[in-house]
Amino acid sequence: MxxxxxxxxxxxxxxxxxxxxxxxxxxxxxxxxxxxxxxxxxxxxxxxxxxxxxxxxxxxxxxxxxxxxxxxxxxxxxxxxxxxxxxxxxxxxxxxxxxxxxxxxxxxxxxxxxxxxxxxxxxxxxxxxxxxxxxxxxxxxxxxxxxxxxxxxxxxxxxxxxxxxxxxxxxxxxxxxxxxxxxxxxxxxxxxxxxxxxxxxxSGLHLVETQTENEEGEEKEEQAAVEEKEPGLPFDKIPSRVNEKLILFHPTEIDFIESVQGEVHLHVQGETFPAVFTLTELEERLQPFGFFRCHRSYIVNLQNVREIMTWTRNSYTLVLNDASQAEIPLSKTKMAALKAMLGIK
CATH class of the missing domain: 3.40.50.300 (P-loop containing nucleotide triphosphate hydrolases)
Structure with a gap:
């Protein structure tokens, strides 16, 4: 052995x-x-x-x-x-x-x-x-x-x-x-x-949580029981399905979420993973963790935003604090809400 x-x-x-x-x-x-x-x-x-x-x-x-x-x-x-x-x-x-x-x-x-x-x-x-x-x-x-x-x-x-x-x-x-x-x-x-x-x-060595399809069913039953006892308690793992397994990401690991042609993708440290939930469902689940719906097709982790850039009078971009320095669109209608979240007048 x-x-x-x-x-x-x-x-x-x-x-x-x-x-x-x-x-x-x-x-x-x-x-x-x-x-x-x-x-x-x-x-x-x-x-x-x-x-x-x-x-x-x-x-x-x-x-x-x-x-x-x-x-x-x-x-x-x-x-x-x-x-x-x-x-x-x-x-x-x-x-x-x-x-x-x-x-x-x-x-x-x-x-x-x-x-x-x-x-x-x-x-x-x-x-x-x-x-x-x-x-x-x-x-x-x-x-x-x-x-x-x-x-x-x-x-x-x-x-x-x-x-x-x-x-x-x-x-x-x-x-x-x-x-x-x-x-x-x-x-x-x-x-x-x-x-x-x-x-x-x-930051060190971390175990990545994964589940099989059977475990996913058990997880949903357990989560439903928790939510019934404690309404409004946010579930702190976001799943992505890879073949027969689910990868469970903690919200802090996710940089941003993108919807392309009806498919939702999680962006995690330069890699892309298919999401299980819709963009609207993810917005609701992730809001308590500092995520913001910055565009109709994007949700961003505000903890990872380094800079807000103004391209034109009506066009803005969020620059992430990662190796790729990804640029995420910020719609004009969301700018006021973002300023309010950040405490900016």
Whole structure:
């Protein structure tokens, strides 16, 4: 059974906190995902490769602290986007190389079957499609079968079949006793591939709440009971459906909400998610949290507004305080209401 403990991992860079100290404990084989930005992901990858890039922190696998790169190589397998393959050799020979490198107990045919490349085994690697090459890269960690398997963006730009194969592979590794950790900048990938999803940012490590369809029904019943006992109590989670799962966002995570051609989207840290509720329903639910209907097609989180710009006498724009500095239209009819909310005469 693979146990993992990341104790007090922290990264400071020239006086700036990239992420504060956090601890993650995994007591049984699991499939986890950490959703974060590219620069943080690179720090995590380097740390899992055994390089001294963290300001503080220890890594413990199966009760043993990993202190040297050799122990990291033995107990932690890392599959990166930039990892290459031998393009000129046959697919079967590439798999055999992985098998021999790690003295794997899985046969070549078994590993080819796991990634559904049996019928492509006689081809050279360069003849594979992009998605098939990505599947072939994963074979290395199948052969290694380390207690901790770390994958960087494993399903980036791949086809639907490959996504399903990757999900089944991760389940197989878990059943074989490994913990799978996915590092990604795509929330949809994180939710689809992992049982538990975490978000790592400058404010720390946070568990992302998700629900299955059955749990959604139970949640609605519980919420109805709460509202019956305490009328007017605002529900503080905003759901978005991604395939068969719901992602539950806290209002403070949402930058703005947009309606485009009848479809409502939540904008969260540069990503877009389909909303479950209508714009009018969201306006009612989010008003207690400082959200404002600034336009017939937009609701904005006023906590994230940095600037109000005047374009013309009758045209205004709200500039958000985020990396993209998104500009949200503010209709003339809403300007007076906004001034009243802000206490401006």
């Amino acid at each position: 693979a146990t993992l403990s990341l104790q007090q991992w922290e990264k400071q860079n020239e006086g700036i906190t990239l992420f504060p100290a956090f601890t993650m404990e995994v007591t049984e084989p699991s499939v986890l995902a950490v959703y974060t930005h590219t620069h943080i992901r690179e720090v995590l990858l380097q740390a899992f490769l055994g390089k001294s890039v963290l300001s503080e922190g220890a890594t413990i696998v199966n009760g043993d602290p990993l202190k040297k790169r050799r122990s990291f190589t033995r107990d932690v397998g890392v599959c990166r986007i930039e990892d290459g393959l031998y393009e000129r050799i046959r697919v079967r020979d590439q798999v055999r190389l992985f098998q021999q490198l790690y003295a794997s107990s899985w046969s070549v045919n078994e590993m080819l079957s796991i990634v559904k490349l049996q019928e492509r085994a006689h081809l050279s690697v360069k003849q594979l499609t992009y998605s098939e090459k990505q599947r072939l890269k994963l074979v290395r960690l199948c052969a290694q079968r380390a207690p901790l398997c770390v994958f960087e963006e494993p399903d980036q730009n791949v086809d639907l079949e490959t996504r399903r194969i990757i999900a089944r592979l991760f389940q197989r590794l878990q059943e074989e006793g490994s913990t799978v950790l996915v590092l990604t900048g795509n929330m949809e990938s994180a939710v689809l591939l992992a049982e538990n999803v975490y978000r790592l940012e400058s």
